[in-house]
Amino acid sequence: MMSSEKIPVEFCKGFNGLEKVVLREVRGSSAEVYLHGAHVTSWKNDHGEELLFVSSKAAFKPPKAIRGGIPICFPQFSNMGSLDQHGFARNRLWSVDEDPPPFPTTSSNKAFVDLILKTSDEDLKCWPHSYEFRLRVTLGPGGDLMLTSRIRNTNTDGKPFTFTFAYHTYFSVSDISEVRVEGLETIDYLDNLQDRERFTEQGDAITFESEVDKIYLSTPTKIAILDHEKKRTFVLRKDGLPDAVCSGMESLGQEGKGNG
Structure with missing residues (x-):
């Protein structure tokens, strides 16, 4: 007899034999996380519909970062500092965190994985600080x-460091012209297509008629992405991350991509 119960956490091999973790929720939703980059590459709802965009050109060949999904940008976002664009965490092999400290949550979710990245000699050559980065990826009962x-400072001399960080999420959308983003009205932004000049958002929602690449400053904790063609709404809730990136463009073929 075989049990039909879904295994909430499965460790297996993905593309090119890379290690990944598959999270499954009892109603049918799922997520996949590669240890290379602690990179979420798939998030499906209970209908099996893919919610993330991963490029068909994604190589899955370390140390090259995976294109699409949810890259972890640390200790630098964009190319404003001395490091490679978006830092090095997305290029590193993370480990499963066997002894994570307690999380401030009362959730009884079983579909989660704890990953950890520690300073390597390679990191110290380009960023002279010691750290521990712990990441928990959780798939909630409703498919959330x-x-x-x-992130913990482990410098032996106690010297502080600064960093920038982002979950550089790529959402799978239909025709980008059918997508609108709500919650960023009247917010100031830096326009990456105009040398980071600062503007204030004027529209009642963000729509995409041409390429968009903006960093919105001091944004609310809740932002919504509405895909009218797929009749689907993504609701983003965040804490401790004041800014939001909004970018999108027409993509070859039938699939569009939205980046938030």
Whole structure:
């Protein structure tokens, strides 16, 4: 006799034999996380519909970062500092965290995985600070996906460091012209297509008629992405991440991509 119960956490091999973790929720939703980059590459709802965009050109060949999904940008987002664009965490092999400290949650979710990245000699050559980065990826009972990051300064001399960080999420959408983003009205933003010049959002929602690449400052905790063609709404809730990136463009073929 075989049990029909879904295994909430499965460790297996993905593309090119890379290790990944598959999270499954009893109603049918799922998520996949590669240890390379602690990179979420798939998030499906209980109908089996893919909610994330991963490029068909994604190589899955370390140390090259995976294109699409949810890259972890640390200790630098964009190319404003001295490091490679978006930092090095997305290029590193993370480990399963066997002894994570307690999380401030009372959730009884079984579909989660704890990952950890520690300073390597390679990191120290380009960023002279010691750290521990812990990430918990949780698939909730309703199919909600939650990423929780905790970064600890482990410098032996106690010297502080600064960093920038982002979950650089790529959502799978239909025709980008049918997508609108709500919750960023009247917010100031830096326009990456105009040398980071600062503007204030004027529209009642963000729509995409041409390429968009903006960093919105001091954004609300809740932002919504509405895909009218697929009759689907993504609701983003965040804590401790004040800014939001909004970018999108027409993509070849039938699939569009939205980046938030």
